[in-house]
Amino acid sequence: MSDAAAQVGLPPVTPEVDHKEGKGRGRAFLGIPVVGWMFLFFAIPYTLLFLQSLWKPTAFGVSHDWNLENYKLVFFGDALSGNIYIPTLLRSLKVGALVTIFATTLAFPIAYLLAFKIRNSRTRLVLYVLVIVPLWASYLLRAYAWKVILGQNGLFASVLDQVGLANTFLSNLLYSQSAVVITMTHIFTPFMILTIYAVLERLPPSLIEASKDLGVGRFKTFFTLVVPLALPGVIAGATFTMGLSTGDFVAPQLVGGPHDVMIANQVYSQFGATNNWPLGSAIAFVLLGFVAILVALSTQAERREQL
Amino acid sequence: MISGTASSDGAPAQGAPDGHAAVELENVTKRYGDVTAIEDFDLRVEDGEFLTLLGPSGCGKTTTLRLIGGFEAPNRGEIRIGGEDMSSQPAYRRPVNTVFQQYALFPHLSVSRNIGYGLKHAGTGREETARRVEEMMHLMQIPDVGDRRPRELSGGQQQRVALARALVMNPKVLLLDEPLGSLDYKLRKDMQFELKRIHREVGVTFIYVTHDQEEAMTMSDRIVVMSNGHIEQDASPAEIFDRPRTAFVADFIGDTNIVHGTVTRIENGHASVDLGPLGEIGGSTDDKIAAGDRVRVSIRPTDVRVEHGDSGGAVVQDSVLVGGHIAMKITSGSETVVAHVGRGSSFEPGSDVRLHVDSDRIRIFADKPEPAADESQDAAQA
Numbered sequence A: 001m002s003d004a005a006a007q008v009g010l011p012p013v014t015p016e017v018d019h020k021e022g023k024g025r026g027r028a029f030l031g032i033p034v035v036g037w038m039f040l041f042f043a044i045p046y047t048l049l050f051l052q053s054l055w056k057p058t059a060f061g062v063s064h065d066w067n068l069e070n071y072k073l074v075f076f077g078d079a080l081s082g083n084i085y086i087p088t089l090l091r092s093l094k095v096g097a098l099v100t101i102f103a104t105t106l107a108f109p110i111a112y113l114l115a116f117k118i119r120n121s122r123t124r125l126v127l128y129v130l131v132i133v134p135l136w137a138s139y140l141l142r143a144y145a146w147k148v149i150l151g152q153n154g155l156f157a158s159v160l161d162q163v164g165l166a167n168t169f170l171s172n173l174l175y176s177q178s179a180v181v182i183t184m185t186h187i188f189t190p191f192m193i194l195t196i197y198a199v200l201e202r203l204p205p206s207l208i209e210a211s212k213d214l215g216v217g218r219f220k221t222f223f224t225l226v227v228p229l230a231l232p233g234v235i236a237g238a239t240f241t242m243g244l245s246t247g248d249f250v251a252p253q254l255v256g257g258p259h260d261v262m263i264a265n266q267v268y269s270q271f272g273a274t275n276n277w278p279l280g281s282a283i284a285f286v287l288l289g290f291v292a293i294l295v296a297l298s299t300q301a302e303r304r305e306q307l
Numbered sequence B: 001m002i003s004g005t006a007s008s009d010g011a012p013a014q015g016a017p018d019g020h021a022a023v024e025l026e027n028v029t030k031r032y033g034d035v036t037a038i039e040d041f042d043l044r045v046e047d048g049e050f051l052t053l054l055g056p057s058g059c060g061k062t063t064t065l066r067l068i069g070g071f072e073a074p075n076r077g078e079i080r081i082g083g084e085d086m087s088s089q090p091a092y093r094r095p096v097n098t099v100f101q102q103y104a105l106f107p108h109l110s111v112s113r114n115i116g117y118g119l120k121h122a123g124t125g126r127e128e129t130a131r132r133v134e135e136m137m138h139l140m141q142i143p144d145v146g147d148r149r150p151r152e153l154s155g156g157q158q159q160r161v162a163l164a165r166a167l168v169m170n171p172k173v174l175l176l177d178e179p180l181g182s183l184d185y186k187l188r189k190d191m192q193f194e195l196k197r198i199h200r201e202v203g204v205t206f207i208y209v210t211h212d213q214e215e216a217m218t219m220s221d222r223i224v225v226m227s228n229g230h231i232e233q234d235a236s237p238a239e240i241f242d243r244p245r246t247a248f249v250a251d252f253i254g255d256t257n258i259v260h261g262t263v264t265r266i267e268n269g270h271a272s273v274d275l276g277p278l279g280e281i282g283g284s285t286d287d288k289i290a291a292g293d294r295v296r297v298s299i300r301p302t303d304v305r306v307e308h309g310d311s312g313g314a315v316v317q318d319s320v321l322v323g324g325h326i327a328m329k330i331t332s333g334s335e336t337v338v339a340h341v342g343r344g345s346s347f348e349p350g351s352d353v354r355l356h357v358d359s360d361r362i363r364i365f366a367d368k369p370e371p372a373a374d375e376s377q378d379a380a381q382a
Helices: A024-053 A069-076 A085-117 A121-136 A139-150 A153-161 A177-201 A205-213 A216-245 A250-255 A262-271 A276-304 B062-071 B110-122 B124-141 B155-167 B186-202 B213-218 B237-243 B247-252 B369-382
Strands: B023-032 B035-045 B051-056 B076-081 B096-098 B175-176 B205-210 B224-229 B229-234 B258-266 B270-274 B280-284 B294-299 B304-308 B314-322 B325-332 B334-340 B354-359 B363-367
Touching: A024 B023, A024 B325, A069 A085, A069 A153, A069 A276, A085 A121, A085 A177, A085 A216, A085 A262, A085 A276, A121 A177, A139 A153, A177 A216, A205 A216, A205 B096, A205 B237, A216 A276, A262 A276, B023 B062, B035 B062, B035 B224, B035 B229, B035 B334, B051 B062, B051 B213, B051 B247, B062 B076, B062 B096, B062 B205, B096 B155, B110 B124, B124 B155, B124 B186, B124 B205, B186 B213, B205 B213, B205 B314, B224 B237, B224 B247, B229 B237, B229 B247, B247 B294, B247 B363, B258 B334, B270 B294, B280 B294, B280 B363, B304 B334, B314 B334, B314 B363, B325 B354
Parallel strands: B051 B205, B051 B224, B096 B175, B175 B205
Antiparallel strands: B023 B035, B023 B076, B224 B229, B258 B270, B258 B294, B270 B280, B294 B363, B304 B354, B314 B325, B314 B354, B325 B334
16 A cells, blocks of 8 residues: 555655666666667568668569659559559548447446456456456457357357347348457457556555545546546557557458458558569558557657646 | 443543534444454544544554445444434545545646545535635645646645645544655654644544554544454543553553563552562552452553662663663563663663662553453453
8 A cells, every 4th residue: 555656656755856867878788689679670671661662563573763653552543443542541540440449448347347346356367367368369260250250140140030130230240341340349358458457456446535535426436537547548558459450451351341451451462462562561651650640649648648 | 341342531521412423433343254343343533523543553443434434334333423324325425534544646636626626526616616725725834736736746745735635625524544654754743733733723523543652642632542443442642641551552552661470469459569570569550450460560661760780680681872862671580671761871781780660650450361362252242
C-alpha cells in the first residue's frame, strides 16, 4: 500500500529531476546490442524496401532507374485498372477502426472485472490465464476456427436456425467484411484486455473508495474516475490494435470475400503473384506512413493525458 | 475485563446525555474468511470529539474505521451515525468523509477540482463550489496551489488537500486513516498541531486511526487502545499514560519496563511486590491479585533513578545517547531494565549500580496468559 502513490505517478516528493549529462556515458556500450539489433533488423530492411520503392519494375526483376512512378500509381492509379490502392487503404483503416472500437468495448469491462471485482486471487489467475491462452494458439488456427463457426453449416448458422433467424442477412456472415471484423476483434481483444488491465491494476482501490466516500455512486465513479484514469492504457491498446489490424492480411484472406481485400493483401500479391516488388514496397511505405501518423497522434494524446 | 466493553471513563462530557452520539457501534463483528478482525465491538463517539483508535497493525483499528466509512459491511451488529442505522448504507450515502492513508488524491484532476469533486457531483452550483473550495484551501493554508496537479505538491500539501477534499463536504464525522504515516518526522509534528487547530476550527467529530502512541497522545480527547480486535482501554490520554489498565497498554503506550515479581502485601489497590534482585517495590493495581501471586510490574524508564552500587547488584550493559537523554540498559539477575537519565548522570557500561524507582507511577498487573489465550476466553463467554 505504501508505494501505491508512486504507482499512479504520484511521487512523494516534488519531482525536480536533475538531468545530469554524461553520467551514463561509461555505460554506453550497454546500448550496443539494442542499436545493433535495430540496425540489422529494422534500419537495413526498411532502407532496402524504401530504395526498392523508388526503382522500376521490369518483366523479370527490377531496373535501378530512380523514379516516383510507383507512388504515383498508389495514390492515383492508372488508366487500366483505375484507382484501387487508396480505396483499399481506406477500407483497411475502416476495418482497423471497427476492430479497435469493438475490441475496446469488449475488453474494458473484462479488464475492469479482473482488476477490481474479482477479489479471490485464484479466480483472478484463472480468468487471466483464460484471457492469455488464446494467444498461445496460432493466429491461423483461430482464423480457421471462425471459418468453422461462421460457415454455412457452422455453429452460428445452427444457432440461428434454432432461434428462427435462418436465411436472414445474418446467415451469410462468412466471406464478408463482418467476418473479417469479428475474427480480428477476437484476435486483438486479449491484447486490449492486457493493456487496459495493466493500467487498472495499478490504480489504488482507495481512489475509487475516495470517489464513493465523496458521495459519488458506482456508475458515475466508473465514468468520471475509472475511464479517464484508464485512458493511457486504452490509447496504448488502441494504437496497437489499430496498427496491426489495419495491416492484417490473414483474416481477409481466410474469412473475407473478394471485395474485402485489404491493403496488406495488395502488398502480398505484389511481392508474390505479380512479382512487382517496387510497387509492393511503395504500397507498404504508404501504409507505414499512415500508421506512423496514427502512432504520432496517439503518443501525443497519451502525453496530454499524463500531464 | 478487556473484551469489547467501551466504558467512557475519561471521555469529555460533550453532547447532551440523551442525545445521539456522533457514531455508535453495537456488537459489531467483522470477519475476513476465518480471520476475525473485530468481535462484539462496542464504541460510542461523542459529537465534536477527537477520538483516536490506537493499536499495533492487525488490531482491527482500520477495519473499524472502514466499517464506519461504509467500505466494509459488518457480519453482525449495528453501526449508527447521528442516531441513524447506517449498517446497510453504501459509502456514498453516509454523512462521513475519509482522509485516506495515501491521500488517494485523483491524479488527473487539479487541486481545486479534487477538492470540489464531491460538491460538483452533489449538484452544487459552480459559484458556490468555487467559493467553498477557496474557503477550504484558506483554512488548510494552501491558498495558491489550486491549479496544480497533486503530484506537483509536497507530501504535507497533499495531506492538506486530502483534508480539504473531505471537510468541504461538511461531514458529520471525519475519518482519518493514519494520515501522517508517510510524512517525515518534523512535518508530522507540525501536522499534529495543524490537525488539532483544524479540529478546533471546524468542530467536526474526528475519528483518527494510528499506531503511533505519541500522535495519539498529542491530539486526542480520548484514546481507545485496541489489540486483537477488542478494546484494551478507553480513556483520556493522561489516564492511559498514568493508569494503564493492562500490561499491553502499559507496554504499548510509551516505553516501559515489564518485570516479573511476587506480591508480598496488598491493600486498597496498592501492592508491594518482591522483584527479586531488584528489591521490593510498591505500586497501584486494578487487577484482582492476592499475596503470593506472580505479577508483572510496569516501570517507566524515566521513573528509574540510577546510583552507584556495590558489585554483585545491577550492572550497566549499555549506555546510548537518545536525543536529550541517555538510555541505559541495566541487568540484574535475569531481568533487564531500561532507565532514562539526564546526560550528566550516566554511567559507563560495566559499572555497578543500584536502582531506585519512584512508586506513584508503578502499575502492577496480574500475570496471565498473553492476548491470544485471552481471545479464547472471550469466545467462551460469548
